[in-house]
Amino acid sequence: MTSSTHISVKDIGVHFTLGRRLIGKPPVLRAVDGVSLDIPKGCFFGLVGESGSGKTTLGRAMLKAVPITTGHIKYDDGDVQYDIATIGKDELKDYRSRAQLIFQDPYAALSPRMTVRDIIAEPLEVMGITKTREETDNRVREIAAKCRLNLEHLRRFPHAFSGGQRQRISIARALVCEPKFIVADESVAALDVSIQADILNLLKQLQQDMDITFLFISHDLSVVAHTCDHVAVMYLGRLVETAPTRSLFNAPRHPYTKALLSAIPSLDPDDAGRAQRLSGEIPSPANPPDGCRFHTRCPHAREKCKIDVPKWRQMADEHFVSCHYAEELAEASEPVPAG
Amino acid sequence: MTKPLMSVKDLTIQFRTDEGIITTVNEISFDIAPGEVLGLVGESGSGKSVSAKALMRLNAGNAIYGPKSSIVLNLDDGPVDVLALRREKDMQVVRGGAVSMIFQEPMASFAPAISIGDQMVEQLLVHTNMSKKEAREHSIDMLARVGISEPSKRIDQYAFEFSGGMRQRAMIAMALSTSPKLLIADEPTTALDVTIQAQVIDLMKELVDEYGMGILFITHDLGVIAQTADRVAVMYLGNVIETGEVRDVIRHPSHPYTKGLLNAIPHLHDLDRPLTPVPGDIPSPLERPTGCVFHTRCAYAIPGKCDREIPSPNTMSPGHTSACFVAKEIHNNEAEAVA
Numbered sequence: 001m002t003s004s005t006h007i008s009v010k011d012i013g014v015h016f017t018l019g020r021r022l023i024g025k026p027p028v029l030r031a032v033d034g035v036s037l038d039i040p041k042g043c044f045f046g047l048v049g050e051s052g053s054g055k056t057t058l059g060r061a062m063l064k065a066v067p068i069t070t071g072h073i074k075y076d077d078g079d080v081q082y083d084i085a086t087i088g089k090d091e092l093k094d095y096r097s098r099a100q101l102i103f104q105d106p107y108a109a110l111s112p113r114m115t116v117r118d119i120i121a122e123p124l125e126v127m128g129i130t131k132t133r134e135e136t137d138n139r140v141r142e143i144a145a146k147c148r149l150n151l152e153h154l155r156r157f158p159h160a161f162s163g164g165q166r167q168r169i170s171i172a173r174a175l176v177c178e179p180k181f182i183v184a185d186e187s188v189a190a191l192d193v194s195i196q197a198d199i200l201n202l203l204k205q206l207q208q209d210m211d212i213t214f215l216f217i218s219h220d221l222s223v224v225a226h227t228c229d230h231v232a233v234m235y236l237g238r239l240v241e242t243a244p245t246r247s248l249f250n251a252p253r254h255p256y257t258k259a260l261l262s263a264i265p266s267l268d269p270d271d272a273g274r275a276q277r278l279s280g281e282i283p284s285p286a287n288p289p290d291g292c293r294f295h296t297r298c299p300h301a302r303e304k305c306k307i308d309v310p311k312w313r314q315m316a317d318e319h320f321v322s323c324h325y326a327e328e329l330a331e332a333s334e335p336v337p338a339g
Numbered sequence: 340m341t342k343p344l345m346s347v348k349d350l351t352i353q354f355r356t357d358e359g360i361i362t363t364v365n366e367i368s369f370d371i372a373p374g375e376v377l378g379l380v381g382e383s384g385s386g387k388s389v390s391a392k393a394l395m396r397l398n399a400g401n402a403i404y405g406p407k408s409s410i411v412l413n414l415d416d417g418p419v420d421v422l423a424l425r426r427e428k429d430m431q432v433v434r435g436g437a438v439s440m441i442f443q444e445p446m447a448s449f450a451p452a453i454s455i456g457d458q459m460v461e462q463l464l465v466h467t468n469m470s471k472k473e474a475r476e477h478s479i480d481m482l483a484r485v486g487i488s489e490p491s492k493r494i495d496q497y498a499f500e501f502s503g504g505m506r507q508r509a510m511i512a513m514a515l516s517t518s519p520k521l522l523i524a525d526e527p528t529t530a531l532d533v534t535i536q537a538q539v540i541d542l543m544k545e546l547v548d549e550y551g552m553g554i555l556f557i558t559h560d561l562g563v564i565a566q567t568a569d570r571v572a573v574m575y576l577g578n579v580i581e582t583g584e585v586r587d588v589i590r591h592p593s594h595p596y597t598k599g600l601l602n603a604i605p606h607l608h609d610l611d612r613p614l615t616p617v618p619g620d621i622p623s624p625l626e627r628p629t630g631c632v633f634h635t636r637c638a639y640a641i642p643g644k645c646d647r648e649i650p651s652p653n654t655m656s657p658g659h660t661s662a663c664f665v666a667k668e669i670h671n672n673e674a675e676a677v678a
């Protein structure tokens with residue numbers, strides 16, 4: 001991609017203090033621990049990784065929805081430039097209309113006492129984007145139709161909807177004020193594969209039509225492979241690999257990425273054997289292992305991995321990885337399993 | 340022939356709403372044998388979760404069960420007529436006793452102000468003879484088995500301090516801790532990365548083998564179904580439109596909707612293929628189509644027939660049925676799409 005950088009994350013850390021019931025210095029959980037990445041304008045940027053590795057927290061940091069402990073996030077959409085880590089109050093108000101979140105958990109995200117129409121309209125009204133009720137209603141109906149919601153549902157309350165329907169309500173709400181940057185956190189996870197395909201095509205269409213930049217957080221690697229231009233893989237608060245999508249899926253370099261790819265459940269009921277099971281202890285983010293953070297589960301770990309933190313190295317065009325033995329493992333690499 | 344553990348017959352579920360009575364589940368029937376895993380897939384909003392909740396009598400107060408509906412749970416000391424249960428006390432048996440559920444909405448199933456551990460212990464005190472100390476030890480053990488690191492520390496935390504995937508694993512641990520006879524798992528692995536998903540699925544299979552637990556497994560991930568379920572039922576708009584052994588249904592889908600669903604799955608080995616949703620709009624629940632519920636979106640629909648007559652299940656092979664007029668042709672790959 002040749003276009004300019006929209007969001008540049010530099011050495012971001014988000015630390016939570018785990019206080020209660022302990023005497024002395026409270027332990028600190030580094031949910032995101034020194035992450036750097038650049039997202040080009042108009043890019044569909046995928047973020048995958050272990051559950052609990054800090055994907056949601058990183059996404060929320062980019063929206064200034066969690067306190068940022070260290071580092072900087074430069075935002076530049078051509079109109080405005082901000083450092084999200086130190087952004088002021090007035091600028092933040094403007095930033096909120098440019099950057100939106102589609103939540104991971106649609107059940108928790110939607111207020112039970114508001115109708116679907118009001119939920120979708122809220123960002124427009126709060127930010128004063130529309131002037132009349134009629135104008136608001138038109139915008140709401142337009143986006144609701146785009147998100148495949150039944151218009152007669154707009155008067156209902158969210159409790160009466162299925163998981164997938166609620167997810168589409170969240171998407172409509174995030175899109176209604178025509179943002180420039182969207183963090184989509186597991187936004188299609190609760191949908192059946194048909195509606196999922198439909199929504200993904202919709203998001204891709206919007207990305208192209210409206211030149212929106214997406215941070216797309218997902219556990220579904222096939223979905224990421226089909227929609228994203230570039231992918232980053234996280235493990236325990238850090239990035240372990242980033243690459244253009246094809247490069248990542250055709251030639252994964254990090255043992256964790258490889259394990260992820262081999263653990264995708266096959267559609268063939270008689271093909272259970274190929275999945276490479278990871279064994280070893282899943283470490284706690286409050287107490288990460290020394291050396292390479294993956295070494296407790298890595299099938300290729302050696303002595304060096306327990307002591308030295310692997311450097312962030314370039315392996316191919318735009319393909320970066322942090323593993324001591326990435327070159328060696330790349331040569332021994334097998335092709336991607338059939339999905 | 341052994342008696343099924345759970346037998347559902349002609350289950351109809353309607354909801355009273357402001358817009359009138361809507362039918363969300365329409366005369367569905369299925370059995371689950373001890374030690375059997377029944378997969379339930381289908382369109383988002385097709386009634387999977389409300390069917391599952393009916394087995395535990397957990398639907399909202401505006402739910403109406405059809406007069407012919409019957410749900411029977413066969414336990415060692417006799418059958419339980421689930422829909423006839425009236426008192427809260429009697430319902431305990433299907434709410435954490437013999438039947439346990441992993442909910443689709445992990446945030447909603449933990450009370451926010453009570454620690455994860457206190458909720459797990461409470462549940463064990465209600466449903467087992469364990470002492471408080473035993474219950475806590477057992478809970479820690481279960482958390483470890485679902486891959487939560489440092490469980491003896493994490494057990495005293497609150498749900499909001501867990502990531503989405505950790506919450507889901509904690510919920511799985513809680514549901515499995517009472518060793519239920521029947522586990523209802525509603526999207527239990529959606530929020531997990533595939534390496535941990537594989538571990539959780541292994542654990543569930545172990546419990547099936549160890550205790551002969553039956554599982555109703557609801558998911559949108561057909562790969563997960565292929566790897567875990569013995570049989571599968573496919574739902575569309577409140578109807579079970581196809582059911583059979585997993586191999587039969589995945590290899591020889593015999594209903595146009597099932598075919599469309601399988602066709603919409605993104606594949607890792609073919610990234611150039613566009614994502615293909617089932618065409619057409621989802622009908623409003625207030626206006627259920629006449630005739631075959633799928634005819635408004637079906638490429639094989641026969642005008643004058645499919646929009647008027649209701650197809651009954653056609654047997655393709657033992658245990659494999661499809662409710663479609665051209666099921667045989669589709670099964671044998673001889674059908675031609677009309678539209």
Ligand SMILES: Nc1ncnc2c1ncn2[C@@H]1O[C@H](COP(=O)(O)OP(=O)(O)OP(=O)(O)O)[C@@H](O)[C@H]1O
Nearest residue numbers: 016031051052053054055056057500501502503504
């Ligand atoms: N408010 C908080 N207080 C304390 N710890 C937190 C808080 N929010 C998140 N964490 C911790 O930070 C870590 C990262 O969480 P995060 O939700 O970002 O993970 P994730 O990668 O999105 O995981 P998942 O795939 O399961 O959603 C986890 O260990 C989580 O328990």
Ligand SMILES: Nc1ncnc2c1ncn2[C@@H]1O[C@H](COP(=O)(O)OP(=O)(O)OP(=O)(O)O)[C@@H](O)[C@H]1O
Nearest residue numbers: 160161162163164354363383384385386387388389
């Ligand atoms: N309390 C309620 N009042 C009115 N309608 C309801 C209520 N609960 C559920 N419904 C409706 O019942 C239908 C089936 O919902 P259900 O949650 O079972 O879908 P699902 O198959 O589980 O979908 P998903 O895959 O999206 O979770 C939906 O159309 C929903 O709007």
Ligand code: SF4
Nearest residue numbers: 292295298305323324
């Ligand atoms: S650095 Fe070592 S432990 Fe880490 S992933 Fe590479 S081989 Fe495994």
Ligand SMILES: [Mg+2]
Nearest residue numbers: 055056104503
């Ligand atoms: Mg998350």
Ligand SMILES: [Mg+2]
Nearest residue numbers: 163387388443
């Ligand atoms: Mg559901």
